[in-house]
Amino acid sequence: MAKPRVLVTRAWPKAVEAKMAEAFELTLNRDDRPLGLADLRAALANYDAVLPTVTDKLPAQVFDLPEARTKILANYGVGFAHIDTAAAKSRGIAVTNTPDVLSECTADIAMTLMLMAARRAGEGERELREGRWTGWRPTHLIGSKVSGATLGIIGFGRIGQAMAQRAHHGFGMKILVQNRSAVASEILARYDAEQVPTVEDLLPRCDFVSLHCPGGSANRHLIDARRLDLMKPSAFLINTARGEVVDEYALAQALWFGTIGGAGLDVFEREPAIPPELLGADNLVMLPHLGSATRETREAMGFRVFENLQDFFAGRDPRDKVA
């Protein structure tokens, strides 16, 4: 039987590409150039499986083609808001993602941002590299204490809980939770966490707020000017979820006017474009979407896609089917 034709849309870890090549008729993207709408539409017409990432936008219009050959979109990543899953489903295309294997590393990056923003690590490093450091002094780059502070987590799924694990058990933080659905009491008990009914209940009580919900239209600008105003003037906002969850212009205003203490961002609404208003804010730490970027995790994500494809082409339901 002919091997399924599979398109990998970006360059992946070599070990995963090699394993994939044994099982499938594989097309790789050696240049690592992001695909446009027309490329993706052509991919759906010509491949049995397309393996997109967060940089491949698949809105309904991409699925609007006379005949789709593709039967599965096996996404490399857990977030799949860049794929119109309803449109995929209506064309009989299954969608899978890669949960769990990236939860720890993404929570590690959220902790990194929280610590860097609170302890002014970005400002300190810039000062040192630019030769502006004049030596230790009692009033130099005074930050905010993380240990023992209150952390609000919006979106208490896999990564939100990994964040709570680190913050509560590692840093003695008090955990407040806001989640779309009720969180089981035994899960809350693991972190001595309290679930609050609304975002409005959570924000005024927190020293740090970390976002761990999915992106997409339902959560677009979940954190807007009105909600930023509810945060303490000393509090920090951390976003490793998706750029669109935060109104970046409202955030830039809050940072410039000091209505919040600072922020840490790993994701941006129009990444890789960063609004100039954010670039100039000193009380902001920014990373280029590094949440899952460790060798171990990026390989594990690839092998998870491989398992999903193997199941799918063997006629089994892939474990990570989301549509």
Ligand SMILES: NC(=O)C1=CN([C@@H]2O[C@H](COP(=O)(O)OP(=O)(O)OC[C@H]3O[C@@H](n4cnc5c(N)ncnc54)[C@H](O)[C@@H]3O)[C@@H](O)[C@H]2O)C=CC1
């Ligand atoms: N920065 C990075 O590199 C990475 C970012 N991510 C982002 O993190 C997100 C979360 O991943 P997981 O924890 O694995 O997903 P998950 O599905 O386990 O958890 C998401 C949680 O958010 C809750 N939720 C959804 N909308 C909400 C809202 N409006 N208010 C409060 N809670 C809401 C859901 O009920 C669920 O409990 C992904 O969808 C992705 O966008 C994931 C991996 C890496």
Ligand SMILES: O=C(O)C(=O)CO
């Ligand atoms: O998995 C995701 O959703 C990412 O953002 C990249 O790992």
